[in-house]
Amino acid sequence: MKFLSSRFTMKLIIKLSAIITALALLIVTAGCSDSYQDAVIYFEIPEKPFTFDPQTASSDSELAVTANIYEGLLRKNASGAIVCGMAANFSKQGLTYTFTLRDNAEWSDGTPVTAADFVFGLRRAVQPETKAPFASRLFAIENAEQIYNGKLSPESLGVSAPDEKTVIIKLCREDDKFEESLTTSVAMPCSEEFFGKCGGKYGLTLDTVISCGSYMLTRWKKDPFALRIKNNTHYNGTFKPKNSAVYITASEDKTAIERLTENGADIAFIDSSLTDTAVKNGLKTAEYCNICWFLTMNSELPAALRKSLAMLIGPEVYGKSLKSGYSAATSVFPPAVLKSPDGTGMTAYNLAAGKELFIKEVSKLEDKKFPADIRLYYYDNGVIKPVITDIVGHWQNNLGAFINIEAAQNVDNLTSELKNQTLTMAVFPIRAESDVLSEYLENFSAVSGSSVSEIQSNILKGSNIFPLLFQNTSIAYSSALSDVATALGNGYIDFSFIVKTES
Template sequence: MTRRVTPLILILIMLLTITGCSGDKTAGKVIGFDIDGVPRNVDPLLAVSQSEIAVAANCFEGLLRLDEKDDLDNGTAESYTVSADKKSYTFHLKRNLHWNDDTPLTAHDYVFGIKRALAPETRSIYAKDLFSIVNAPAYHKGSVSSSALGIKASDDTTLTIQLSFADNEFLRNLTKLAAMPCNEAFFISCKGRYGLEKKYTLSNGPFYVKSWEAEGGKIRLNKNKKYTGETEVKPAAINLSFKNDPDKRVDRIIGDYLDCGFVSGDKIATIKDDSIEKSGTRKTMFYKDVYALYVNPAENDNGDIRKSMLMAVDRDALALNITGSFLPATGMIPTGAVYRGENYRTDAGEIQSVPYDPAKAKTLFSDTLTALKIKKMSFSTLYYPNNESIKRIASLIAQNWQKNLGAYINIEAVAEKELLSGVQTGKYKMALVPLKSETNSALSYLNRFASSSETNLFHINSKSYDKQIAKITGTLTDKEYLSELKKAETQLLSQNYILPVFFSPTAFVSGKKLSGIFYNSNDYIQFISAGKVK
């Protein structure tokens, strides 16, 4: 399969203009990076926010890593061999590996790290990335002990992993946060606070946590002098700030007071493109969030009320009013999602729920209310995040329901946190819900709606959907994998709980003096090659 360039990798093309080398005048600089969200835990297994992942992804290194071209490269592994049936992998680690505090890094650290990832008590959302390991699902459920796992270290530099099936994604999964090492003695010494403060962090990646000022809103990552990776660590340090005013972020980048930062959602509309172009500043947008209309108005509904309400929404009319940086949704999985390094939405095409049919919707709605003996609707409010652009969309949806169903629905703005809580608890029966993701994996978007998922906000419980999700494994060819993803997305939308409305972007904005920052297909920002001119 020919690998195409994904939207996130386009950042690489824009920024990786100067390669790291000895005597490079852009090397040895301190990079200033603004990011939203206070990092609370940088344990790679529990890092979930954008800021937490940014720290963990730059402070840890797996057996393998993804380079600036998104190709597999050696991480701490010097070499590895694969059995003929592709179910046994033996890794030989480089000699003289160390953690940033000079503690030796060994194969046993990977055994302990992977066992932690799969342990039910860890509750890591990344555990499924390692489910092809022998007995991994059973151990994750607590039905077997860790000794049954197909992973062992025969000595300090040799690690063998046995798979229950030939997993075509296994090597790339070893570059993800689930497969990072963990020093057992250090972990135990943290007494449950691993990854929560500077003194409870230990790094084997290009950087380590030099300082962590929670109140001051800053984390400083310094170059790890113990790092012996294939790529030279170019910057001296990364200063991550998470309490600066996001409304002033772009102006600070244009004025050379800041090197780079993320600008999310509605704030992107405030960026003036002419100012960006004149200053030489660069803006790259990628779409990972989807806003969906959720309806679940009656407990005794057999699905027909939901179906009729979604069928009564004119998506084409909505699309004409989705403006600014928002994009009309073409499925439940946004345009920034990838599968096996490829753009999912490009390959899958548009996948939608019930088609717009106002006449059929009205009949179904009226007949169902009569059958259920519902005379007065108690579900008379559509809630939405407090945002003027989203208010306009919510208003149009309510107008559709009034026109096509004769249903008079109020709209009410609430804070996003309250909205999500209200939907999860069942307080809000109808809502325009932001579904945000910290990963760009197409499968991860679908996994969140599995019956057993803790992130199943809508409490969708479908055995057939769970069964379809279970079919999406590393044994599939690329074509089969895409096909099963499409079937799962189609089946999810056929439950008639949700109607994808629009995709919301995040912009990565960088100053003209900056080069070398890139994203890989794991959706991890990488600073290892970052350079800056004076």
């Protein structure tokens, strides 16, 4: 037997070493992959959800979950671009869209998602009895607005399913936001068969929720509250999660910041006044300036008198009380809706002119005195009160106008004041759920104008409505999370992209 040459032996050793190294790297890489793909994300929400019916979901908590357990014809990728979701492909000719569903689309119970599910979901979204909060996003579809107003039947909606894989949507007009609307909750599919079995409780319990998105709802206890979404084993799309599950909590004992800093949560909505605190504690943040606080005054006070009071409002008065994430409003429209604020019709701070006008208008009153029983109601979010007290204190000190203030715990009781002005004075926030101008304008009574400047001028000309502050919607998250993709509205967070690595 001949001995191997030392040269041959050396080559063999080098090859074996390379193979061993490659195997070791493969094992380590697989281990790392498993590490983050098995990770659980802990999400703290601001309030307990009521429903996961995608057509009626409205709060941040509800939208955050529905955005992750359902998938529409289209969805947004990690960079925010609109791409195919449930649709394998689509085309547009004139005002007609044609979508072809992917072959392997399934609900979380294993039944196929069909074109009929989208037809039923879209019809249901625009039916007036559904009371879908974002139904107007679909008004570009033929007959949608007439159906919503009770003038036509749902069957007349310009949506059809010629076969199980094809959805045809006919528009009545061009809408450059329509494709984006199809990525949002109101445009999600709904299985008519499953819906019928829910006995009027669709989306209200664990057993009456069926998923078709990257995640599926696997736990929902209401008392004590516990919510979990896990990888949807029947999801065969391109957006498979990079984590195994999201556990969702709504602590009543601790703030979101406390939960985050104590490692009880990985990601949470936080009050925008606490963003600086979050950063100081090593957290990352994402912010959207999509809230405008308004002061409304009704006709109990004459228009010129209302104007004089507004002339004594500005950052000169309340600037020192502004917290992080708040700023003086420069428009009716927050920057998330209108990137370049338009100051048309805004009332500027002018102490001298305001006092002069106030004295003049009070002298016209029957007893020549400012009314003594005026009350200002404000939504108490724990941050706004110092701003309110600065304003009424400034009125009292400079005008002799004494105004009582009273907190309201339910913001919904005040937001209708933009349209009705039933209260003498009120301060409350209006949130933009998207960057669609027409959707934001639904908060106001009939508005008109051919330009943004003209619309704003018409809103403000009656001296009943005064933009007061802008506020951010803020999200804070742990440094253990990466690839956190957030977008305005529709729940803000797509969890499927998030990678969690233990520090």
